[in-house]
Amino acid sequence: MRGKFIVLILIQVLLLTGMIIYRQYWVHTGQRIILVTEPVDPRDIFRGDYVRLSYEISRLDLNKLGVKERFKRGEKIYVHLEKDDRGTFSASSATKVQPAGKTFIQGRVSNVSANAQRYTIHLLDDFGNIHVLEARWFHGKKGERLTFALDARNRVLNYSKEEKSPGSGNATNRWITGTVGEIKVEKVTQLNVEYGIESYFVEEGKGRQIEASRESRNLRVEVSLRKDGQGMITALVMGKTVFR
């Protein structure tokens, strides 16, 4: 009886050890890439012990990428990645089949918006600079003076007629005020994709410190990619601080 009991417990120990070995093997054999990320909710980054992360590649504009294939919710997707001048990777294309000889990450389509809208707004600021802003919704008119709240990737979070001093805002967004110029509306197909790297664990209390830091706008994630494109977070990089 004792022998069999020990064998059964050993199996459990091996399963747990197997998880660690599997992960270590993945990290050592996988390709390391850096992705730009931001917390999902800009007002409250660290809710509890998990950080929910959203990536540039979490929302794909198929028209922009020139992808003609149609995707369904729940379907596997291979997003092709290219290194940009910031040293981070961003999406260059997407396919249903695994591409050969390219860097790619595997994900699952979590939502398809076939008739999503993309607004391109030209904004003239007080210093005479023209900013090209991208928004998912906009009801303003040409010639109106507006203040836009932008996220870390310069996308419009919201806007108002209220004046804000330039550069003000909280840790995760910034404000820009100016006169609205040309407005362009396009119908696009947008995919929301999940890669299994959307949550990151931090211990109690630590989250508040990170949240308070202005560096949280500059969040990067180091991901190790397996051969089949499955990714795993190996580090969270915030400015010069690295969490492993």
Next chain:
Amino acid sequence: MAKDKEDLRFNKRLNQEIERWLIEGIIEPAQKQNILARYKLLEEAEQKAGPGKLVTTLSLLSSILIGAGLLLFIASNWSAIPKWGKLSIIFGSMVASYGLGFYMRYEKGNYPRVGASLILLGSLIFGTGIFLIAQIYHISVHYPHGPLLWGLAVLPLAYFLGYKSLLSLAILDLLIWMGMESSFWVSAFTNLLNFYPLITLYLMAGIALWSIGLTHMGIERWRKISGPYVGFGVVLTFLPSYLLTFNFFWSEWLGSIDLLIFYLGIGGLFLISTILRLFLREKEKGWTLETLSLFFVLLIALFVALFLPGRVSQILRERYLLIANILFALGVIGLIVLGYIRRYPSYINIGLLFFVLDLVARYFDFFWKLLPRSLFFIIGGLILLLGGVMLERKRRKVLASFNIEELD
């Protein structure tokens, strides 16, 4: 353990009978002493067993508390404890708990109940270990794998030791896995609130578990662990069925073709367990009726899940609702009758519980709009009170007729 209980019952009965024999002059007072002396050991055992249930409950609770405490300790000292420290706590406490439990229960045998609880604690630590290691190493690949791994690893241990607690844990893990995994398969599953397809899925799982439990009952060495299967099975069959007696739940698709693989798996388990039961020598009373009813309900659930459109006209919806209500009432009556024929207090208790729940729900359905609110609650309260007293008396009578004590 079951044998101990039988002995204790016998001892109690013996004491009562001896008093009668003495009055009727069958035995002399000296003989009474002799007989009682012979069974003195049993009496001692009874004294020991008195707080036994308390010991089991306390040690079970302490297992859960220690498991939760361990998890919280690691979580709140995350940065203070290095990686190897966290791993040592997980592996060390798991192996120690299993080892000590085994020693106390089987090797030394001095604290069998505490020993069993420690083994359960070992399994709880194993499960928390899966999630902690996933957190330590940021393994977030397909999170339903967590409960699946937990359940599959605890299942053989439950069979080997014959523990209902471990088996219940494994079944619970696998049921949670099923719910989580299925949400990845349904393309219409946009959020957690859209749980309609889960109703029929869990109903089918309940029927399969029930059937697996019945098969276990007929196999001598597995009989003592058939309880969790039948218990989870009966409750899981009736709870989703109860939901389907409400108008509200017939407004959406109650299943999906995307879940076909789950339906096939569950159907397969049901068929295998039923076929195995055909070959068993010992069969319970009324087993044919029970098996056929389960098969019938499984087919209906499958039909509803795959073929019944979600949005239908009000008239059609009311018809479905009527059929669901009739079937549910028949099911409840069937369960109580089966419990009576087979002398299963648990069937009768669960049957009566759903009978009362159904009564309350229908009372709300029919009288909410008809009666003034105050009268509605007063009458409702009175019906419940009187109904409760009547049901309790009837229940006791039925259980007493089995001539066995109800295990609480």
